[in-house]
Amino acid sequence: EDQAYRAVFSEANVYPEIAGVMIVTSSDHYVSNVMNRISSEPLVKESWYTQAVQHPDSLQLFSKPVGRNINNIFQYSADEVVSVSKAVIDKKTGTCRGVILVDIHLDAIKSVIEGMNTSNMGFIYIIDSKDQVVYSPINTTVNRIRENWFKGSTGSLIKSIKGVSELLFYYKSSYTQWKTVGVFPLYESQKVETYISYYSYGIALLVMGIAIII
Numbered sequence: 203e204d205q206a207y208r209a210v211f212s213e214a215n216v217y218p219e220i221a222g223v224m225i226v227t228s229s230d231h232y233v234s235n236v237m238n239r240i241s242s243e244p245l246v247k248e249s250w251y252t253q254a255v256q257h258p259d260s261l262q263l264f265s266k267p268v269g270r271n272i273n274n275i276f277q278y279s280a281d282e283v284v285s286v287s288k289a290v291i292d293k294k295t296g297t298c299r300g301v302i303l304v305d306i307h308l309d310a311i312k313s314v315i316e317g318m319n320t321s322n323m324g325f326i327y328i329i330d331s332k333d334q335v336v337y338s339p340i341n342t343t344v345n346r347i348r349e350n351w352f353k354g355s356t357g358s359l360i361k362s363i364k365g366v367s368e369l370l371f372y373y374k375s376s377y378t379q380w381k382t383v384g385v386f387p388l389y390e391s392q393k394v395e396t397y398i399s400y401y402s403y404g405i406a407l408l409v410m411g412i413a414i415i416i
Contacts, residue, residue, distance in 0.1 A: 219310035221283050222274050225290075226251060227300040236274045237305075243271050250287040254301040258289040261409070263378055265336040267305070274305075282308050284336060286409065306409075311337045324386030331379040343368075343385060352381060360388070378409055 214220050214235045224234040226245045245251060248270060253262045264285040283305040290299045315326050315337065327338035333349035346363050347370070355374040360367055363385075371384040 219306050221276070221278055221305040221307050223305075224272065224303045225300060226303065228298055236276055237272050237303075238274070240271050240273050245271060250285060250303055251301045254287040254289040255298050258291050258298060262287045263330065263380070263409070265330045265334055278305075284308060284311070308337060324384060326382060326384050329381045329383065336380060347383070347385070352383070 214223050222234065222236040224232055224237045226232045228246065230244045230246045232239065232245060239245060250262060250264055250267065250270070264287070266280045267283065267285040268280040270280075286304045286306065288302050290302060291297070292299050311328065315328075325339050325341065325343075327344055328336040329349060330336050335344065338344045343363055347361075351359060351361065351370070352372045355376075356372060358369060358371045360369055362368070367388050368385050369388050371386075372381050374381045
């Protein structure tokens with residue numbers, strides 16, 4: 203247990219993108235740097251745990267992780283983080299020994315987007331595999347966009363939004379299963395089309411970086 207504590211604190215201190223880390227064993231014991239169990243309800247029955255156990259070879263991503271039996275000493279909310287969980291498999295027996303849960307600051311994703319800014323006229327936002335918004339800048343346009351407009355993994359389309367013809371580019375990451383969507387005026391299209399996949403790659407690299415430690 204002491205070794206687990208040291209690992210948790212060490213990795214959390216190295217990566218500022220990490221808001222909190224929790225390790226839950228198959229016997230429902232846990233260690234964490236900032237996260238605590240709220241009630242006596244078993245953590246091993248939570249969706250982030252069970253999905254990781256059911257899919258041990260892949261990361262499980264959760265945007266806006268609400269309804270968990272977990273709080274934290276910093277009182278950050280579900281709107282301020284995205285969560286990643288991964289099963290820990292015993293290499294000798296093939297059994298699951300537990301699950302690692304990592305909360306990532308949403309500001310880390312915001313930094314990737316803002317750091318790759320290509321236009322003052324358009325914007326980029328991210329939706330997850332369930333068509334829920336992971337990140338978007340504050341504006342009223344996002345609420346007028348319908349996720350069923352996006353057919354397939356990548357593409358573009360023109361839509362009239364608030365009386366303005368906008369060109370929407372979208373790209374789905376095969377790693378995160380999230381879509382990166384760019385919304386730009388038609389006259390900006392040639393400048394930004396090739397950048398949409400770069401945004402998606404940037405987000406995937408961020409998640410992959412966290413995945414290395416778990």
